[in-house]
Amino acid sequence: xxxxxxxxxxxxxxxGKIVDFAGFLLPxxxxxxxxxxxxxxxxxxxxxxxxxxxxxxxxxxxxxKNLNYIFTNDYTNLKEGRVxxxxxxxxDGGCVDDLIVYRRGEEDFxxxxxxxxxxxxxxxxxxxxxxxxxxxxVSDQYAQLALQGPLSGDILSQYTELPQKYYSFIDxxxxxxxxxxSQTGYTGSYGFEIYCRPEDAVFLWETxxxxxxxxPCGLGxxxxxxxxxxMPLYGHEMDATVSPLETGLDFGVKLNKEFIGREGMLARTxxxxxxxxxxxxxxxxxxxxxxxxxxxxxxVTSGTHCPYLGGAYAMALTDQAYEPGTIVQxxxxxxxxxxxxxxxxxxxx
Amino acid sequence: xxxxxxxxxxxxxxxxRFTSDTECEVGLTDYAQDALGDLVFVNLPEPDAEAVKGETxxxxxxxxxxxxxxxxxxGTVTEVNEELLDAPEKINEDPYGAWLFRxxxxxxxxxxxxxxxxxxxxxxEGN
Numbered sequence: 001x002x003x004x005x006x007x008x009x010x011x012x013x014x015x016g017k018i019v020d021f022a023g024f025l026l027p028x029x030x031x032x033x034x035x036x037x038x039x040x041x042x043x044x045x046x047x048x049x050x051x052x053x054x055x056x057x058x059x060x061x062x063x064x065k066n067l068n069y070i071f072t073n074d075y076t077n078l079k080e081g082r083v084x085x086x087x088x089x090x091x092d093g094g095c096v097d098d099l100i101v102y103r104r105g106e107e108d109f110x111x112x113x114x115x116x117x118x119x120x121x122x123x124x125x126x127x128x129x130x131x132x133x134x135x136x137x138v139s140d141q142y143a144q145l146a147l148q149g150p151l152s153g154d155i156l157s158q159y160t161e162l163p164q165k166y167y168s169f170i171d172x173x174x175x176x177x178x179x180x181x182s183q184t185g186y187t188g189s190y191g192f193e194i195y196c197r198p199e200d201a202v203f204l205w206e207t208x209x210x211x212x213x214x215x216p217c218g219l220g221x222x223x224x225x226x227x228x229x230x231m232p233l234y235g236h237e238m239d240a241t242v243s244p245l246e247t248g249l250d251f252g253v254k255l256n257k258e259f260i261g262r263e264g265m266l267a268r269t270x271x272x273x274x275x276x277x278x279x280x281x282x283x284x285x286x287x288x289x290x291x292x293x294x295x296x297x298x299x300v301t302s303g304t305h306c307p308y309l310g311g312a313y314a315m316a317l318t319d320q321a322y323e324p325g326t327i328v329q330x331x332x333x334x335x336x337x338x339x340x341x342x343x344x345x346x347x348x349x
Numbered sequence: 350x351x352x353x354x355x356x357x358x359x360x361x362x363x364x365x366r367f368t369s370d371t372e373c374e375v376g377l378t379d380y381a382q383d384a385l386g387d388l389v390f391v392n393l394p395e396p397d398a399e400a401v402k403g404e405t406x407x408x409x410x411x412x413x414x415x416x417x418x419x420x421x422x423x424g425t426v427t428e429v430n431e432e433l434l435d436a437p438e439k440i441n442e443d444p445y446g447a448w449l450f451r452x453x454x455x456x457x458x459x460x461x462x463x464x465x466x467x468x469x470x471x472x473x474e475g476n
Binding site: 029304333 | 386387389390392408410414415434438
């Protein structure tokens with residue numbers, strides 16, 4: 001039985017098309033449609049319900065040590081009030097999940113994980129904790145909204161001060177409701193994520209939507225936006241069979257420290273994540289095979305039409321790196337269409 | 350949902366507009382375009398292609414997914430609406446104006462639904 005977020009009734013009232021995503025009933029789009037929702041985020045502002053995301057905390061003298069051992073990134077020099085990306089790996093280097101870490105204090109960390117992986121993540125972390133640390137799954141204590149788009153700062157500044165730097169956060173209030181407000185997101189546009197108490201979610205949602213410059217956006221636009229911005233999604237660009245190095249997340253892996261999966265990922269193949277701009281007629285979608293001539297070089301991990309760039313784009317996992325400009329073919333339902341290897345991200349603000 | 354009474358419909362959500370006893374235009378219904386969402390690509394049949402009732406004749410792609418279009422009747426493709434190649438959104442904006450292809454030598458049209466029966470079919474499918 002799928003769970004409802006605190007905003008479920010609000011989505012239904014707005015005529016959102018509700019789907020079961022990662023065990024949560026969420027809108028894939030509103031009557032405005034994916035393309036307009038996507039464009040709103042690139043040009044103005046869009047509001048998403050991302051309450052399905054999981055949140056966990058690490059507290060205590062050994063909290064940092066555990067993060068640095070269980071996650072691939074190094075959080076030693078992460079300042080209070082700042083956010084840093086990371087990945088959690090199996091011993092063989094495959095990905096358990098990817099996540100972002102908020103440092104709330106010297107010994108106090110707030111970690112956001114993918115909804116679909118939450119229970120698996122919690123079990124994996126519990127199995128690998130060591131020393132003096134208190135680990136807790138606090139997902140049920142938080143709802144989350146994402147306000148994304150170039151106007152999102154103007155809109156929120158009517159109610160609160162803002163975290164000024166990308167990947168920073170503050171504890172603040174919006175109309176008397178306590179929130180964690182971070183300058184983060186999963187769209188490639190300027191924007192903010194707001195963590196609040198579940199009982200305040202509807203109030204905050206309605207307050208922000210009062211501003212006519214904002215429209216509500218669903219999971220469909222969230223996916224096209226992150227693809228256009230070249231951002232990997234767990235279950236597509238990475239999973240238990242793919243290492244973060246293979247999928248191009250080297251920036252989130254610090255090999256000069258010990259962590260779970262380090263040796264495993266170093267022993268792996270030379271696979272690579274590439275971006276492809278489709279130049280032929282058609283749309284490359286997940287699982288479609290990618291060729292150079294007769295040789296199969298990999299498969300598409302995500303692909304669709306990108307509304308802002310106005311064309312079909314895809315990410316693919318290939319047997320090795322390919323230079324931008326390399327011509328490839330994607331097999332689309334029995335026919336081959338041409339594409340060109342293109343640097344990621346496709347869209348950059 | 351709009352369902353013009355002068356058209357005929359297939360259960361697979363194509364509409365058929367007869368322009369003579371043996372010729373027709375085919376498009377996607379309002380119900381279909383709404384269910385598919387924003388269309389971003391249309392892969393039209395080749396002119397002269399044989400349409401066989403109930404079989405895939407071409408496909409359309411929304412942001413979300415690719416969907417087959419089924420021939421609502423049998424016949425021969427005489428013309429395709431090339432305007433849609435660069436403007437697939439016309440199917441969302443004007444589903445009954447945006448025909449996909451024209452057929453001649455039409456046969457197997459007996460099972461097409463009228464507007465009322467099609468609306469009932471959509472209602473049942475939606476439940």
